[in-house]
Amino acid sequence: MERFIIIGAGAAGISAAKTLRILRPEDIITVISIDEKVHSRCMLHKYLSHERDAQRINFVDADFFERNDITHITCEAVTKIDTEAKTVFYGDNYSAPYDKLLIATGSGFFIPPIPHFREAPNVFGFRDLSDALKIDQAFAKGKRVFIVGSGLVGLDAASALCERGAEITIAEMAPRVMPLQTDDYAASIYQKAFEEHGCRFLLGIGASDAVTDKDGNITEVILSTGEHVPCDFIIMAAGVRPRIQLAQDSGIAVERAICTDEHLRTSAVDVYAAGDCTGLSGVWPDAVSQGEAAAENMAGIPTVYEKPYPFKNTSNFFGITMLSVGRLDLTEGAEILVHKTQSEYKKAIVKDGKLTGFLSLGDISNSGLYLYLIKNSIDISGKQNKIFRLSFADFYGINQKNGEFAYNI
Amino acid sequence: MKRIFIDPAKCDGCKNCSLACMESHRQDGGTGIYTLDLLDPRNQSRNRILSDGKGGYSPVFCRHCDIPDCAGACMSGALHKNMESGLVEYDAEKCAACYMCVMSCRYGVPAISPDRKHIIKCDFCAHLEEGPACVRACPKKAIEVREV
Numbered sequence: 001m002e003r004f005i006i007i008g009a010g011a012a013g014i015s016a017a018k019t020l021r022i023l024r025p026e027d028i029i030t031v032i033s034i035d036e037k038v039h040s041r042c043m044l045h046k047y048l049s050h051e052r053d054a055q056r057i058n059f060v061d062a063d064f065f066e067r068n069d070i071t072h073i074t075c076e077a078v079t080k081i082d083t084e085a086k087t088v089f090y091g092d093n094y095s096a097p098y099d100k101l102l103i104a105t106g107s108g109f110f111i112p113p114i115p116h117f118r119e120a121p122n123v124f125g126f127r128d129l130s131d132a133l134k135i136d137q138a139f140a141k142g143k144r145v146f147i148v149g150s151g152l153v154g155l156d157a158a159s160a161l162c163e164r165g166a167e168i169t170i171a172e173m174a175p176r177v178m179p180l181q182t183d184d185y186a187a188s189i190y191q192k193a194f195e196e197h198g199c200r201f202l203l204g205i206g207a208s209d210a211v212t213d214k215d216g217n218i219t220e221v222i223l224s225t226g227e228h229v230p231c232d233f234i235i236m237a238a239g240v241r242p243r244i245q246l247a248q249d250s251g252i253a254v255e256r257a258i259c260t261d262e263h264l265r266t267s268a269v270d271v272y273a274a275g276d277c278t279g280l281s282g283v284w285p286d287a288v289s290q291g292e293a294a295a296e297n298m299a300g301i302p303t304v305y306e307k308p309y310p311f312k313n314t315s316n317f318f319g320i321t322m323l324s325v326g327r328l329d330l331t332e333g334a335e336i337l338v339h340k341t342q343s344e345y346k347k348a349i350v351k352d353g354k355l356t357g358f359l360s361l362g363d364i365s366n367s368g369l370y371l372y373l374i375k376n377s378i379d380i381s382g383k384q385n386k387i388f389r390l391s392f393a394d395f396y397g398i399n400q401k402n403g404e405f406a407y408n409i
Numbered sequence: 410m411k412r413i414f415i416d417p418a419k420c421d422g423c424k425n426c427s428l429a430c431m432e433s434h435r436q437d438g439g440t441g442i443y444t445l446d447l448l449d450p451r452n453q454s455r456n457r458i459l460s461d462g463k464g465g466y467s468p469v470f471c472r473h474c475d476i477p478d479c480a481g482a483c484m485s486g487a488l489h490k491n492m493e494s495g496l497v498e499y500d501a502e503k504c505a506a507c508y509m510c511v512m513s514c515r516y517g518v519p520a521i522s523p524d525r526k527h528i529i530k531c532d533f534c535a536h537l538e539e540g541p542a543c544v545r546a547c548p549k550k551a552i553e554v555r556e557v
Contacts, residue, residue: 011484042484043505056503059486285482285513292481314508319525323512364508366517368478392516393459393467396417402557403414404472405516 002027004298005088005096007078007246008104009033010041011284012275014060015291016102016298021068023299030071032078032090038064039129042284048132049160057129081250083268100270100298103247103258104291107240107276109153116210122217122233126157127240135161135235142232143167146221148207150177152315154237155190158199159317168199169229171221173238175204181313181324185345186361193318202229242277255279262304264294272298281308309375314364323364326357326374339388346388353381366391378409410495411533412557413470413544419551420458420466427454429546433534450523455531456543468552470543471518471531473497479510479519479530495557496535501527 004020006013009031020029039047043057055062065072076091081101089095109125111118122138125131135157139145143166147154150172158168172179176187177194191201202223211220211228220228242257253259253267257279264272274290276282281290286308296303312325326349334351344362348355348370354377358370369392373380383390397408431452432442439445446452456470473490477497480488487503488510490496506526510519519528534541544552 015481040484040486040505042507046505057485059484061486283509284484285478285509288481312512314512316506316508316525321508321521321525323508325512363521364511365520366511368512368514369517371512372515391457391459392469393461396459396461396467398415398417402475403412403555404474405469407515 002099003097004029004100004102005098006031006102006104007033007088008102008106008275008277009035009038009072010104010106010275011059011287012106012291012294013102013104014038014064015288016104016274016295017070017291018068019292019295020299021070023295023301028071029069030073030096031065032073032076032088032096034075034077035128035130036074037129040284041127044126044129044132045156045160047129047160048126048135048157049163054129078246081246081252081268081271083250083252083271086270098270101272102291102294102298103252103266103271103273103277104275104287104294105243105246105277107242107282109236110239110241111236112148112238114207114209116212116216116218117207117234117236120210120212120216120218120234124233124235126153126235126237135233138233139164139166144230144232145169145235146171146207146218146229146231146233147235147237149237149239150174150201151180151237151239152178152313153240154235155194155315155317157235157237158194159197162194162197162199166198169202169221169231170194170199171202171205171207171223173204173206177201177203178315180311181315181322181359183328183347183359185340186322186324186359189320189345189361190315190317190322193320197318240276240282242279244277247273247277263297263302264290264305265297280305283313309371312371321362321364323358323360323367323370325359325367325371326355328357328359330356335384337384337387348387350380350384350387353379355380355387369395372407376407376409378407410557411554412473412495413533413541413552414555415468415470416551417461417465417467419549420468421549421551422458422460422466423548424454424458425546425548426456426468426543426552427458429542430454430456430531433537433542434532453520453529455518455520455529469516469518470552471497472516473531473533478513478515482509482513484509496533497530498535499528499530499532504528 040059046052209222210218244254258273272294274294275287293305337348339346347359349357397406485505
């Protein structure tokens with residue numbers, strides 16, 4: 001009987017636990033997490049807007065651990081891994097031995113070195129349920145919110161709070177909102193929607209200093225332009241960093257993230273890593289497949305994890321839906337195709353007969369095809385003229401054995 | 410585990426399957442395709458009969474894949490592969506409308522709902538004892554339910 005321990009109960013940790021249970025019905029599986037409740041961080045905004053309670057942002061069934069006979073140790077941080085003795089230490093001097101260990105500690109928000117920001121008690125991240133709880137408490141006392149960063153996390157927080165009547169200022173260093181996912185036009189659509197809901201954007205502007213009260217709380221943010229913006233609290237959404245401290249302290253090789261090989265093994269024997277802490281990707285589906293791949297390897301089924309295509313995401317704010325895949329900014333020597341109507345905007349970047357970037361705003365149904373074309377560098381020469389009308393019919397194939405589809409390319 | 414097998418060579422493109430799907434999932438309480446509002450996007454079909462560009466047809470139906478990309482991408486737990494029935498089930502209550510499933514399905518099956526709050530996807534007509542309406546509506550037997 002083998003003992004499997006998983007550190008972290010996010011997308012990667014849970015998918016690993018689920019996969020391990022299927023592969024190893026009899027073995028001992030334990031998940032240790034700081035979080036009290038399993039929750040999807042992609043749904044935190046639904047919690048913050050009070051649309052859902054904590055149970056309804058849980059992405060597994062309430063009886064998941066019970067039904068799968070998995071022990072869940074909650075509210076405990078793993079403090080050290082003894083990779084020689086194959087033991088993890090957590091909480092108040094507890095320890096647990098493992099045969100195979102998975103580190104799925106995720107990533108944490110990052111506070112840039114702006115004076116007072118790192119010390120101030122009213123600066124929050126928006127990554128975990130515990131962050132959302134803190135924001136909720138702060139919001140009960142003051143409704144003027146300053147958000148640093150207009151990526152998905154910043155806009156998630158903004159959309160949740162503006163529905164509750166917050167007075168929101170969002171500072172973005174780049175010249176447009178969601179700079180990674182959008183182009184200027186798509187960004188302007190979202191910007192307008194947020195402004196109509198009462199948000200104010202400061203584009204191309206950063207926070208450079210702050211005024212604090214006697215408790216160190218930031219009461220005014222000083223912008224790079226010199227302007228002072230009064231606020232009750234601050235949400236940091238200026239990027240995340242893989243959580244590597246535990247691995248580093250335990251002598252496991254790290255760079256910016258935990259180093260892994262193609263089997264998601266770390267430098268320590270029988271220790272694996274998956275999810276954001278590996279730095280391989282930052283989106284949910286990739287974390288899930290890393291969790292699965294790591295679990296298979298841990299169970300003794302050699303599985304190579306293919307590095308995911310680096311950039312892909314969707315967003316849905318105020319019913320405005322967008323999909324963004326690949327690089328929209330690398331346009332040198334490329335053909336840029338655009339389709340624009342009152343309700344839709346699509347853009348394709350084609351280089352050397354291959355799609356390298358795709359943006360769709362509006363009805364994004366059927367857009368999984370474009371991710372597939374980009375991810376697999378599929379030649380679409382001769383199909384440029386109908387690039388926005390492509391469907392699986394253009395690549396139609398059937399696997400006669402099991403009746404599934406297959407790309408015919 | 411069941412799957413709808415497709416024989417594209419038999420498909421005449423009559424779209425009886427699409428009409429049957431729309432009729433099976435209509436929400437207005439009515440019955441019979443003569444009262445079905447074909448222009449209401451809420452009634453859209455969950456299958457699509459596409460032209461293959463050569464005079465034939467490429468029917469696209471949800472495969473309820475063995476390894477479903479949609480369910481792997483789902484961050485709310487709304488999409489889930491039922492290992493007993495083999496179906497990829499959708500719980501609209503749980504759905505957070507992030508549309509990662511739409512992005513991840515390489516065959517373009519899940520569609521976003523007109524109100525942008527859900528997805529529209531094949532449920533194998535779970536509410537019908539006799540099974541998927543599309544299969545029964547096909548006059549050419551181009552689609553049939555088989556055990557896999």
